[in-house]
Amino acid sequence: MANRITIEVARYHPAHDEKPGFDTYEVPLRKEWVVLDALNYIKDHLDGTLSFRWSCRMGVCGSCGMTVNGVPKLTCATFLSDYAPGPVRVEPLKNFPVLRDLVVDTSDFLVKLGKSKPWIIRKVEKPLDEEYLQTPEELDAYKQYSMCINCMLCYAACPVYGLDPLFSGPAAIALAQRYNLDSRDQGANQRLDILSQHDGIWGCTFVGECTQVCPKNVDPAGAIQQYKLTATTEWLKALVLPRGGT
Amino acid sequence: MINPTEYVPKSYHARVSTYWWLTRWVYLKFILREVSSVFVAWFVVVTLLQIRAVTSGPADYGEFQRWLRSPLLLTLNAVSFFFVVFHAVTWFNLSAKAMVVRVGGKRLPGIAIAAPNYAAWAVASGAVAWILLRG
Ligand code: SF4
Ligand code: FES
Numbered sequence: 001m002a003n004r005i006t007i008e009v010a011r012y013h014p015a016h017d018e019k020p021g022f023d024t025y026e027v028p029l030r031k032e033w034v035v036l037d038a039l040n041y042i043k044d045h046l047d048g049t050l051s052f053r054w055s056c057r058m059g060v061c062g063s064c065g066m067t068v069n070g071v072p073k074l075t076c077a078t079f080l081s082d083y084a085p086g087p088v089r090v091e092p093l094k095n096f097p098v099l100r101d102l103v104v105d106t107s108d109f110l111v112k113l114g115k116s117k118p119w120i121i122r123k124v125e126k127p128l129d130e131e132y133l134q135t136p137e138e139l140d141a142y143k144q145y146s147m148c149i150n151c152m153l154c155y156a157a158c159p160v161y162g163l164d165p166l167f168s169g170p171a172a173i174a175l176a177q178r179y180n181l182d183s184r185d186q187g188a189n190q191r192l193d194i195l196s197q198h199d200g201i202w203g204c205t206f207v208g209e210c211t212q213v214c215p216k217n218v219d220p221a222g223a224i225q226q227y228k229l230t231a232t233t234e235w236l237k238a239l240v241l242p243r244g245g246t
Numbered sequence: 247m248i249n250p251t252e253y254v255p256k257s258y259h260a261r262v263s264t265y266w267w268l269t270r271w272v273y274l275k276f277i278l279r280e281v282s283s284v285f286v287a288w289f290v291v292v293t294l295l296q297i298r299a300v301t302s303g304p305a306d307y308g309e310f311q312r313w314l315r316s317p318l319l320l321t322l323n324a325v326s327f328f329f330v331v332f333h334a335v336t337w338f339n340l341s342a343k344a345m346v347v348r349v350g351g352k353r354l355p356g357i358a359i360a361a362p363n364y365a366a367w368a369v370a371s372g373a374v375a376w377i378l379l380r381g
Binding site (some may be wrong): 014017071100105137163205206207208209219224225229 | 267
């Protein structure tokens with residue numbers, strides 16, 4: 001294995017660039033290095049002005065998502081050696097405004113996430129000294145969706161979100177589903193009112209790439225299709241039982 | 247103090263290219279799957295025309311068969327057949343994503359959801375082949 005690899009990094013400085021360009025660096029190619037290590041090497045030894053986000057370095061915080069050779073990846077979980085002999089092209093996550101270099105503006109996702117009400121909603125809270133017990137099966141029903149780390153790789157992979165920024169997007173819907181399927185939650189109707197609108201679940205055309213790029217096997221595409229099924233059943237119920245449906 | 251929700255820094259917004267679906271094979275596959283619906287619709291039209299030809303007598307049906315044998319129609323129907331198979335296979339495989347079936351608390355694997363679709367397809371095709379080839 002050659003001991004160096006070329007890495008092309010997207011650069012954008014809001015004060016003097018009209019649009020992003022690329023800078024090319026040579027970094028050591030080490031077996032145990034991930035793309036994030038290469039970026040940190042550049043920042044420490046070659047160009048201290050390079051900006052990018054990261055924190056945990058272990059696929060947990062969800063802040064190091066970038067586009068590596070065209071595909072959304074967690075850079076702390078993407079080995080450099082998989083791209084040998086190179087070059088490796090690192091760009092910011094697609095479909096988000098770029099603030100600087102590899103840093104994107106995540107506000108839109110955060111607003112959408114809030115709209116899905118990703119928390120447990122109770123009609124009546126139990127007294128503080130009572131527990132909400134759950135069986136392993138009940139936990140299993142939503143556990144997969146609870147693994148989401150808000151890394152937004154799914155948004156970067158979703159052409160629908162790219163073309164229609166109003167679309168709620170994969171993770172926000174998967175997280176709504178995470179709470180809908182939680183036996184302790186009673187807020188499914190509130191979420192359905194928001195997400196059954198045109199820009200919610202029905203915006204999804206099932207490209208399925210969100211599921212492919214998700215580093216946590218959340219399967220947002222599956223969550224959205226299942227949500228569509230629930231919404232249709234609820235709609236039918238309301239049609240047949242206009243008063244009786246809850 | 248700057249209110250963080252009001253402070254909007256300058257940022258670069260890339261436009262999605264009109265040809266975004268050519269940038270990755272997975273996107274192209276998605277577009278082909280969507281386009282396949284047109285060919286499914288075409289086969290429905292052919293079937294309706296066939297029913298009309300059958301019901302309006304042997305002369306019309308003979309004419310219809312000659313039309314089907316023209317090189318243009320043969321090519322179009324060969325391409326349509328490929329797309330209809332592609333349509334069926336991709337949607338059968340995706341059906342497992344939309345449906346969660348739990349047996350004894352465990353989610354059934356995708357193959358168990360897709361398999362009955364394939365089985366029904368095979369049975370229906372077998373039945374049609376039997377009706378057509380019988381005489
Ligand atoms: S669903 Fe997966 S890809 Fe999307 S934000 Fe959550 S962890 Fe990331
Ligand atoms: S640095 Fe936390 S997920 Fe990569």
